[in-house]
Structure formats: structure tokens, C-alpha cells
């Protein structure tokens with residue numbers, strides 16, 4: 233690797249020149265690498281167990297992890313979730329994450345592209361991904377608050393064209409915005425704008441949370457508005473209330489906006505990922521075209537196996553991927569190796585339940601414990 237990944241911070245004099253959005257995107261990455269920003273509550277997968285199959289009628293080496301996502305064949309039921317872009321250090325990060333996905337044959341989502349709508353300075357941090365990953369599915373990303381405010385068709389076109397996107401991810405992050413020092417808490421009009429967007433844009437729309445989960449009634453409203461994919465991004469992994477509370481403390485010295493007991497509850501606000509999957513997948517009878525992504529605290533392949541048995545099309549992960557890339561200068565090979573290890577966990581689970589393919593794994597039922 234020619235360039236060091238250890239320090240992606242800008243020098244202080246350069247930080248003074250960058251916009252608030254650029255600084256925010258950079259501090260998100262730094263906090264995710266250096267602070268404890270995980271939920272106290274778990275992702276809930278430990279409540280679901282497989283019945284062991286002592287006589288799996290298959291050869292471990294014949295297990296096939298390939299599957300289909302939005303009409304395209306992918307090597308594994310996994311993608312790297314939306315994280316970054318929009319500041320100087322993000323170009324290298326996005327390039328390496330995209331290269332890892334290209335080499336593994338899995339989809340990739342860039343982080344919020346709001347900064348690219350504000351000015352032209354950091355657009356390279358997004359456009360680099362299509363050069364790094366010419367043939368995989370790549371997804372653009374924008375926040376619900378921007379969608380609710382009403383972006384123009386030209387602005388949506390810019391986001392898509394910048395990375396020649398295969399679809400657009402809209403992220404729902406009300407709890408994050410609530411805790412963000414400069415947060416936008418006006419989500420009014422979101423469903424109306426989403427409906428207009430899904431009608432006018434010829435590409436699939438994925439709607440995701442960022443770690444508080446999507447319930448079945450909310451998923452139903454999103455599907456009704458034309459969303460093609462729901463990414464539950466449930467509680468149990470990265471906690472954006474924590475990330476933003478830390479940023480708020482750095483900016484204002486304390487977090488005295490809420491009563492201490494309310495703060496404790498808000499810090500664990502959200503629906504565990506496994507619960508979201510069980511609830512949202514029940515909508516499939518009414519929305520057979522729905523594709524479902526399991527994310528929020530996914531750290532191993534047993535959780536991916538359980539996700540698929542609970543109805544997910546694929547799983548996804550964010551913070552563990554950027555940690556693999558940047559901690560100890562791991563680089564692209566560390567990201568690929570982290571994913572390969574998770575895929576080997578998945579193979580192990582498939583062997584022990586006797587599932588040779590992802591389709592047959594989806595048929596295996598889990599037992600829910602109290």
C-alpha cells in the first residue's frame with residue numbers, strides 16, 4: 233500500500249477551511265474508530281437458534297453462497313453499507329472499500345452525498361468508486377430530511393450520475409438528527425416526496441435506517457410509497473445517538489438537553505435487528521417483490537445465516553468494515569479477509585443445518601427462545 237491509512241485527519245489549518253458537512257463526515261469516521269459507540273442492547277440474534285442437523289446430506293466444499301440481489305447475481309449474500317464520502321480523506325477510504333467489494337463480487341453503498349449537492353470540492357470522493365468498481369452494484373445515498381425538503385430532479389440526477397449508481401438509498405435517521413448539534417428534525421412530507429421520487433426515478437429505491445430499526449408498519453408505508461428494498465439497520469450495532477452525543481459534548485461541553493433518565497432510555501432507543509427482520513418479512517405475502525437487508529450490528533456469519541432464515545435477501549455491515557480498513561492500517565486486504573471469515577462462519581452454519589444453497593438456508597426455520 234503506497235499511502236498510510238493510519239492518520240486520515242486533516243491538519244488543523246485545513247480543517248478551518250472545510251465546510252460543516254465535511255467536518256461532520258470526518259468526525260463520524262474518527263469517532264467510529266476511536267470511541268465506544270455501540271448499543272448496550274444486542275441485535276437480538278441470540279434469541280433465535282437453529283435445530284442442529286447431525287446428518288447433513290452434503291459435502292461442506294459444495295456449499296454455494298452466491299445469490300441474487302435486485303436482479304443481479306452476487307458472490308455472497310452481503311454488502312458493505314453506506315458510510316462515507318464528502319471530505320478529503322474519504323476518497324481513499326471509498327476507493328479501497330469499493331475495490332474490496334469489486335474483488336469479492338458484492339454490492340457497495342457510498343455515504344450520504346449531501347456534501348456533493350452543496351459544492352463541487354469533494355465530488356471525487358464519490359466518483360472514485362465507479363472507477364474502482366466498474367461492474368458491481370453501487371448505491372447512491374441521501375438523507376430523509378433532504379428528501380422531505382424536496383430535492384429537484386436535477387439534484388437526484390447528479391447523485392446518480394456521479395457514481396453511475398444502480399439505485400438510490402434514502403436513509404431514515406430521526407434519532408441521529410435529534411442528537412446532532414446541527415441536526416435537521418423536519419421529516420414532514422417524507423412519504424409524499426418518496427412517492428414522487430419512486431415514480432420519477434427509473435432506478436430502485438432502498439430505504440434504510442442507520443441503527444434504530446424499521447418496524448413492520450413503517451416498512452409498509454415505505455413499500456406503499458414505492459420503496460423496493462427495506463434495509464432494517466436495527467439496534468445492536470453502531471449507535472448514532474452516542475456518536476452525535478459525543479460530538480455535541482465536544483461542541484457544547486455537555487449534553488444537558490434531556491433529563492438523565494430520559495437520556496439513558498434514548499441512548500438505547502431502537503428495535504433490535506432480528507426483531508425487525510421477523511416483523512418486516514411478514515409483509516412479503518402482500519409485497520412479494522420486497523427485498524430485505526439485514527443490518528445493524530452484524531459481526532459474524534452465523535448472524536447472516538439467521539438473517540436469511542428470518543427472511544432477509546442479504547445482510548450488510550458498516551462499522552466493522554471501516555474498522556478493518558483503517559485500524560492498524562489493515563487496508564483492503566483486511567476488509568476482504570474480515571468478509572471471507574464471516575462467509576466461512578456462514579458456511580459452517582449452513583453445513584450444520586444441512587443447507588447447500590442460500591435458497592435452501594432461507595427455508596430452514598429458527599426456534600425463538602424467550
Ligand SMILES: Cc1cc2nc3c(=O)[nH]c(=O)nc-3n(C[C@H](O)[C@H](O)[C@H](O)COP(=O)(O)O)c2cc1C
Pocket residue numbers: 260261264313314315316342343344373401402403440441442443465468469470527528529530548549550551552554
Ligand atoms: C462511519 C460511518 C458513517 C456512516 N454514514 C452513513 C451515511 O452517510 N448514510 C447512511 O445511510 N448510513 C451511514 N452510516 C450507517 C450505516 O450504514 C449503518 O446503517 C449503521 O452503522 C449500522 O450498521 P453497523 O452496526 O454495521 O455499523 C454510517 C456508518 C458508519 C460506521
